[in-house]
Amino acid sequence: MDATQNPKAEIGILLYRDCQQAMVHGMTDLIAIAGQFSGQHGGPPLRVSHWRMQADGSFARCHDTHDGRPGAPDIWLVPGRLSGVPDAEEAAPYARWLLDRHAQGATLASNCGGAFLLAATGLLDGRPATTHWWFAEPFRARFPAVKLDCDRIVIDDGDLITAGGLMAWTDLGLRLVDRLLGPTVMLDTAKFLLVDTAGREQKHFARFMPRMTHGDEPILKVQHWLAAREAKSVTTAEMAAQAALEERTFQRRFKAATGMTPIEYVQHLRIATAREHLEFTRRTIDQIAWSVGYEDSAAFRKLFHRLVGLSPGDYRTRFAAPSAEAA
Known part of the structure; x- marks a missing residue:
């Protein structure tokens, strides 16, 4: 990067214990690459800095991609963590820091479980947000006022941006590049990194994870009963x-x-x-519809698309295992 060029904006990545290094370094590379493409079009670069909490509770930059005079990041990113999410006590000092930065005009963004730190500021209350679908239930329990939508990969709500699980940082990064440097540079960056810019949704990947720890024993008994019979030909009266x-x-x-x-x-x-049949067998879609209790194949296809975001055929194309067996 040409250090004599003034960056268009600075993106600060907030580091904390066990945060996802793939996002930290991958986002740094993505933003640097975008800056190079911007330069080819006569535009400015972007700047990325990494920040870490010090022993006295203050925050200081520990990495910077620009050699010029330090400034204040325009956008703050909070990565996720591979080993669970921060609890309320751990989140508190980061939430206070982010709240102050937002009050000074910065945009805040998170990826994966980083949404827990962002939500701890209270800024997401009453607003749409996403996180990794795996964390949906604990997030809702901890932050019931947030309008959580784990079907979506990125939710850009202006001054607050949240991205879904793990590798959704690529989608988040491209969204920021589009916002700061425009669609041409964003597409150049995506092509160089071999990232598909077509609309993706988390529900293409998410697995159904029913609540089983609610403590209502009669309901839990029905859940186990439904799982054992794969919910075929069952009525509400039978469940009751x-x-x-x-x-x-x-x-x-x-x-x-x-x-x-x-x-x-x-x-x-x-x-x-x-979904399992589509991934691991070569049964026809009509056969699969019948096997899971739908005599009307058209109704099955419509429901599948609504819940998964893809048609059964498109889902099989994307996710079928090479060793799928014939019926």
Whole structure:
């Protein structure tokens, strides 16, 4: 990078214990590459700095891609962590720092579990955000006021930007490049890095992870019963009977325990099984629809697309295992 050029903006990455190094260094490289392409078009570079909390609780830069006079980052990024998420006590000093930076006009962004640090500021309350689908339930439990949408890869809400799981930092990085340097440089960067810029959603990848730790034993009994029979040919009345509850009471308690109606829950179970068939067998889509309890193939395809974001055929094209066996 030509140090005589003034950067268009500075992106500060906030480091903390066990944060995802792939994002830290990958984002640094992505932004540097974007700056090089910007220069080829006569535009300015971007600058990336890494920041770490000091023993006295202050924060200082520990890496900088520009040799000029230090400034203040315009955008702050919080990476995720491979080993769980920060608890409230660990998040507190980082949240205070981010809250102060936001008050001074900076944009805040997170990737994966970094959303827990960002949400700890309170700034996400009442606003849309995403994180890794694996962390959806603990995030909702800890930050119920946030409008969490784990189907999406990136949610750009102006001054707050959140990205989904792990490798979603590539999508986040390209979004920032597009915002700061424009679509031409963004596309040049994506092509160079072999990153697909077509719209992706986390629900293409997410697995159904039902709530099982709610403590309602009759509902848990029904959940185990449904899993054992793969939710085939089952009615709400039959589920209520398994729980030994009156049907309306069962529906109310089931929704409170699982976050879904009984019918929605059964649909997710069936589609989860269908995904496995699409990945590991060569059965036709009609055969798979029938095997998971749908006599109407068109209805199955419509539901699959709504829950997964892809048609069954497109899902198989993307995710089928090479060793998939014939029916």
